Amino acid sequence: MGDISLRMMTRELCHELFQNWENDPDICMDMALFKPYQYDEAAVNRYFDAKQGPSRVLLAVMKDNAPIGEVQLKRIDRERGECTLSIHMQNDAYKGRGYGTCAERLALEYAFEVLDMAAVNADVIAKNTRSQHVLEKVGFRFLKEENGFKYYRCER
């Protein structure tokens, strides 16, 4: 899947990404609270601003020069050399085609090579078996299940 890359998220890319965004029910713990996503320019600006800072890197998953997903390396702890991965593809058109697997591999490479992390963590809602499968496929190890979440870790 050589046509996928990661790029530092910009405000412009963030708007482009969220203009065609769909929330995925797999990341929603309580479906009574699930709402379809509606683009709101001001909310995207607030979102982008809130994600800036030294403990997080926000990346766009790029295909054909357009954003098709978002990757975050968050809770970056430089002393311990670890961070936490989160990923969400833009909508169903970009799921189930290998792009997420490719993006996770690139995110691990970024965390280990660029951020010099020793380990990357991930936590997933128990029902999200697709995400768990992809995490294991790219090298994450299952640690434990607690309070409805499954915890994973990938060491360099």
Ligand SMILES: CC(C)(COP(=O)(O)OP(=O)(O)OC[C@H]1O[C@@H](n2cnc3c(N)ncnc32)[C@H](O)[C@@H]1OP(=O)(O)O)[C@@H](O)C(=O)NCCC(=O)NCCS
């Ligand atoms: C999770 C996510 C990033 C994966 O990316 P993707 O592009 O859809 O995944 P891929 O196409 O690379 O791989 C999907 C794999 O899961 C498997 N799969 C699909 N549905 C599955 C299910 N219900 N249970 C288990 N495995 C499943 C596929 O067979 C494939 O595995 P294979 O390559 O071994 O055949 C993407 O689906 C997504 O953004 N989901 C919504 C947000 C989310 O769940 N984020 C993760 C939160 S921790």
